[in-house]
Amino acid sequence: MMEEEIPGLYGHIKKYWKMIPTHHTRAYSVDKGIAGMKTVKTLTISKSSQNWKDIFNCPELEELHLDQPSHEQVQAVSNFIQLKRLRIKEYRAKDLAFIKNLVHLEEVALEYVSGFSDLSPLQDLPNLSSLHLENLRKVSDFGGLKGIKGLKYLLIDGTLDWKQPIDNFSFLEGLPDLEILSLMFVISRAAFPAFLPALQLKNILEIRIPAGIVTTEEYAFLDAALPHVKKGYQNEASWPLYSMRAVGDQEYAIFLGKGEGKVKLNRSDAKDAIEDYQKKYELYRQKSLEIIKNYYKMQ
16 A cells, blocks of 8 residues: 555655555565575565575564564564664564664554554654654553654554554654654544644645545634645545545435435535535534634743
């Protein structure tokens, strides 16, 4: 899902990721044998890999994929201080202490990694620029990301049936170089304006949040706070306030904000409902402008 050819939800990300996409990792499995051990740069191992220790004979290894790894394999990773790219998929970790020695890491993807709650070991990676966090079942406090000063790309994701909880967004204040913020299947536990810390994102270029993820107020706040930043996934200056969708023989306008629902377009009051939502959104945007104005007065 880190493939540059997919322009939809993840956008064009070639600039931020050299790591191969998940569905290509098997082509680099050690089970296929390692040809040219002295020069190989990318490998995948799993707990079923019989000859996985051959990776210790690969001095040029830059990218490692741990797909359902054993604890022994994960602990062995700390020996590869030359690694630049690391993906761990489907693993239960007591903590992330094993990653602290990998000071040359530039890209990290943790997918379906559970058992730990503290992300602060990532702060010890001075070269980390791209971070993909997907379905971290024990994590809701993302404060451990504060201080990753070179981070340019951050994706936080859950799944259709399990939304990744985020206690608050204060961690954004500690990511001064962030350019891309992508929030997929998440649930915000913070009160409005949850995205007030986003005012500290001086280098932000894009905010990628699908419709229905946060409240109308929060979308309006981000519009007001970051008016020149691309939003959504089609290079929009702002999110569309509603989208059209056909369900059977009926067509609906589905409103942007979480819990706002939809209106059937053949209803006599459909136009009024859409106009009312547009007015509500504008009221929230104006409210947000006042909050932002007062925020800067206090600085």
